[in-house]
Amino acid sequence: MSTKTLAGRANAPAVPKKGAWQTFLRYKALYLMFLPVAAYYIIFHFIPMAGVVIAFQDYSPSSGISGSDWIGFENFQYFFQSVYFFRLLRNTLMISVYQLLFKFPASIILALLINEVKNMWFKRSVQTITYLPHFISAVIAAGIILDFFSFDGIINSAITAMGFQPQMFMIDPNNFYPIYVGSEIWQHCGWDSIIYLSALSAIDPTLYEAAVVDGAKRWSKIWHITLPGILPVIIIMLILQIGSMLSVGYEKILLLYNPSLYETADVISTYVYRKGLLENDYSFSTAIGLFNSVVNFGLLVGANYVSRKLGDNSLW
Amino acid sequence: MRRSKSPLERETLGGHIFQICNTLILTLVLIVTLYPCLYVLFASFSDGVLLTKGNRLLLWPKGFQLGSYEIAFNNPNLWNSYLNTILYTFVGTALNIVMTCIAAYVLSRKYLPGHKIMMRLVVFTMYFSGGMIPTYLWLNNLHLIDTFLVMILPGAVSTWNLIILRTAFISLSPSMEESAKIDGASDMVILFKIIVPLCLPSIAVILLYYAVGHWNEYFNALIYLRQRSKFPLQMILRELVVLNNTDSALIGANSTAENLSVTVPVKYAVIVISTLPILFLYPFLQKYFVKGMMVGAVKE
Numbered sequence: 001m002s003t004k005t006l007a008g009r010a011n012a013p014a015v016p017k018k019g020a021w022q023t024f025l026r027y028k029a030l031y032l033m034f035l036p037v038a039a040y041y042i043i044f045h046f047i048p049m050a051g052v053v054i055a056f057q058d059y060s061p062s063s064g065i066s067g068s069d070w071i072g073f074e075n076f077q078y079f080f081q082s083v084y085f086f087r088l089l090r091n092t093l094m095i096s097v098y099q100l101l102f103k104f105p106a107s108i109i110l111a112l113l114i115n116e117v118k119n120m121w122f123k124r125s126v127q128t129i130t131y132l133p134h135f136i137s138a139v140i141a142a143g144i145i146l147d148f149f150s151f152d153g154i155i156n157s158a159i160t161a162m163g164f165q166p167q168m169f170m171i172d173p174n175n176f177y178p179i180y181v182g183s184e185i186w187q188h189c190g191w192d193s194i195i196y197l198s199a200l201s202a203i204d205p206t207l208y209e210a211a212v213v214d215g216a217k218r219w220s221k222i223w224h225i226t227l228p229g230i231l232p233v234i235i236i237m238l239i240l241q242i243g244s245m246l247s248v249g250y251e252k253i254l255l256l257y258n259p260s261l262y263e264t265a266d267v268i269s270t271y272v273y274r275k276g277l278l279e280n281d282y283s284f285s286t287a288i289g290l291f292n293s294v295v296n297f298g299l300l301v302g303a304n305y306v307s308r309k310l311g312d313n314s315l316w
Numbered sequence: 317m318r319r320s321k322s323p324l325e326r327e328t329l330g331g332h333i334f335q336i337c338n339t340l341i342l343t344l345v346l347i348v349t350l351y352p353c354l355y356v357l358f359a360s361f362s363d364g365v366l367l368t369k370g371n372r373l374l375l376w377p378k379g380f381q382l383g384s385y386e387i388a389f390n391n392p393n394l395w396n397s398y399l400n401t402i403l404y405t406f407v408g409t410a411l412n413i414v415m416t417c418i419a420a421y422v423l424s425r426k427y428l429p430g431h432k433i434m435m436r437l438v439v440f441t442m443y444f445s446g447g448m449i450p451t452y453l454w455l456n457n458l459h460l461i462d463t464f465l466v467m468i469l470p471g472a473v474s475t476w477n478l479i480i481l482r483t484a485f486i487s488l489s490p491s492m493e494e495s496a497k498i499d500g501a502s503d504m505v506i507l508f509k510i511i512v513p514l515c516l517p518s519i520a521v522i523l524l525y526y527a528v529g530h531w532n533e534y535f536n537a538l539i540y541l542r543q544r545s546k547f548p549l550q551m552i553l554r555e556l557v558v559l560n561n562t563d564s565a566l567i568g569a570n571s572t573a574e575n576l577s578v579t580v581p582v583k584y585a586v587i588v589i590s591t592l593p594i595l596f597l598y599p600f601l602q603k604y605f606v607k608g609m610m611v612g613a614v615k616e
Contacts, residue, residue, distance in 0.1 A: 023429050027428055027429065029502060029503045029504075030422050030425060030428055030503055031422075033418050033421070033422055033503055033504065034418070034419070034422040034434070036415065036418070037415060037418055037419040037422070037473060038434075040415065040469075040472050040473055041437065041438060041441060041473070043458075044451075044469065044470045044472070045441040045445065045446070046437075046441075047446075047454055048445070048446030048447070048450045048451040048454050049441075049444065049445065049446040049450075050446070050450075051446050051450025051451070051453060051454055052446050052447065052450050054449075054450065054453070061453065061456075110345065113338055113341060113342055113345075114342070116334070116335075116338050117338065117339070117342065118335065122339070122342075125346070126342050126345070126346060128599075128602055129346050129349055129350055130345065130346070130349050131602070132349070132350075132353070132598070133349060133352075133353070135528055135532075135594050135598065136353075136532075136591065137531070137532035137534065137550055137553070137590075137591075138532065138534065138535075139532075139534050139550045139553045139554045139557065139558060140553065140557065140587050140590070140591065142557075142558050143553070143556075143557030143558050143583070143587065144352050144355075144356060144557075144587075146557070146558060147557070148352065148355075152368065152372065153372060154355065154372040154373060154374075156372075157371045157372040157373055158373070161371065161373075186348070186349065186352070190349065217330075218330070218331065218334060243443070250535075251534070251535050254535075255554065255558050269448075272447070272448055272449065273448060273539075276448060276449040276452070277448070277449070277452065277539055282449055282453060285448075285449050286447060286449045286450055289447030289448060289449060289450075290447065292447070293444055293445065293447060296443075297443055297444050300443055
């Protein structure tokens with residue numbers, strides 16, 4: 001996977017060993033160029049990162065971080081003991097697990113199917129059209145879902161046409177996981193398949209020819225050449241997926257849910273949004289957000305570690 | 317594409333059956349993917365009264381009217397938010413591209429002392445962030461809440477796009493750059509006169525990502541903006557298609573029983589109008605997607 005070239009090193013001007021100040025002066029144009037970027041990362045990423053200290057405070061905006069009382073892990077304890085904790089964790093994990101079980105393989109299968117198409121025109125059309133929903137905004141996607149699953153919507157039209165009772169989809173919490181994950185597959189499956197398609201196109205064609213000479217059939221070619229060929233990419237994507245298990249996208253859920261769906265639709269990030277920005281409970285919601293980030297980071301590092309131990313595919 | 321035709325490649329009967337099944341499955345996938353989009357298009361031209369009656373399945377517009385588009389086009393609320401979105405998209409994307417090019421250039425200079433630690437810090441922001449609330453409070457401290465800049469600055473560089481562009485810059489041959497350096501060209505000249513023109517396909521990809529991101533942005537507007545006059549298009553769309561708040565957002569007081577035939581399809585018409593720019597851009601940039609994703613997939 002690595003593309004280490006010597007491009008950068010080759011044009012390095014010959015620098016005699018000197019002090020740090022000389023080195024800085026030598027490259028000051030580059031450092032100056034980088035200044036706005038560094039400022040951006042410091043102001044909009046690292047300072048807010050430092051702002052998580054309010055998770056350990058009883059923060060009030062009027063007294064600021066320096067004036068607010070430190071309360072240790074009280075916010076975390078309160079969250080772990082609250083009735084919402086289990087529900088939020090369950091919903092977040094369930095949606096992630098559903099995505100891992102259905103959305104993740106769907107894009108791989110789609111890529112394999114597209115890869116087998118011989119007709120270039122058809123192949124191009126399938127790709128163009130399946131990528132398209134990825135560019136639809138969350139608002140429009142949510143609008144379409146709400147419209148399709150409304151009581152007099154098209155899904156209920158189909159259900160009644162088949163002789164069943166219409167359902168109150170967007171009020172009944174039992175349907176939220178499949179509706180949400182299904183809509184995610186609709187929107188992103190095609191787009192996610194691109195990465196596998198590009199990995200597929202990189203497989204050496206002579207491997208297939210050799211396999212055919214040895215009498216391999218279609219399935220054994222897929223099993224012994226195609227899948228191993230894209231396995232590194234699959235593993236990298238899996239690590240990333242596991243690393244974001246606890247960050248189910250709030251953007252779309254926030255648009256889709258309503259209080260009657262909270263039982264299954266309320267996830268950690270939507271709860272942080274409601275607590276923090278609608279109820280102004282800053283410290284408490286920051287604590288939940290921090291818990292979320294730390295668990296995510298731990299999962300990512302853990303998945304990466306396991307994958308590096310098992311084979312040589314890893315993010316770093 | 318990946319296999320050359322050889323005598324060994326002659327299709328068997330099983331192979332033909334597989335091809336037919338595969339085509340059928342993919343055709344089904346196409347229909348399922350495309351139908352929601354077509355439905356919105358058909359519904360926007362349909363007669364609202366017929367639309368709400370009976371079976372909702374549309375294979376073609378039911379009845380025909382253009383009144384929904386007329387209402388949408390005549391609404392100042394929608395136009396104002398449309399202009400805001402165009403402004404956020406143009407200014408935002410321009411800043412994104414300049415900043416990302418500079419960042420990618422500096423971080424791809426492997427001879428630069430400290431480039432490794434800078435790159436690590438940048439990548440770290442992908443995996444860990446302060447979160448919604450500390451960011452909000454900090455932007456509030458900076459007096460950025462409810463300003464034009466809050467829609468532009470906090471997303472000035474996307475680390476993912478930076479990695480894509482940096483990988484493209486690293487893979488360039490250094491020879492042209494070297495000769496330019498000997499001629500005394502500065503880093504800025506090398507970046508914008510030599511490297512950027514050579515990496516246009518990659519820049520096209522990240523330009524598309526950024527522009528679509530700005531066009532579709534609603535969450536930042538939801539939490540950072542207060543005044544309706546600054547709202548982007550997606551916020552007005554949200555009122556209309558998600559909250560179903562048609563009266564206040566668009567139609568005003570004249571939403572009566574008589575004109576249901578045009579007021580019901582208004583929300584579909586607005587969806588069509590708001591997505592048109594992306595649909596126009598899409599075919600032109602589509603061919604670069606795979607290239608861009610491929611570059612991005614390669615580990616930095």
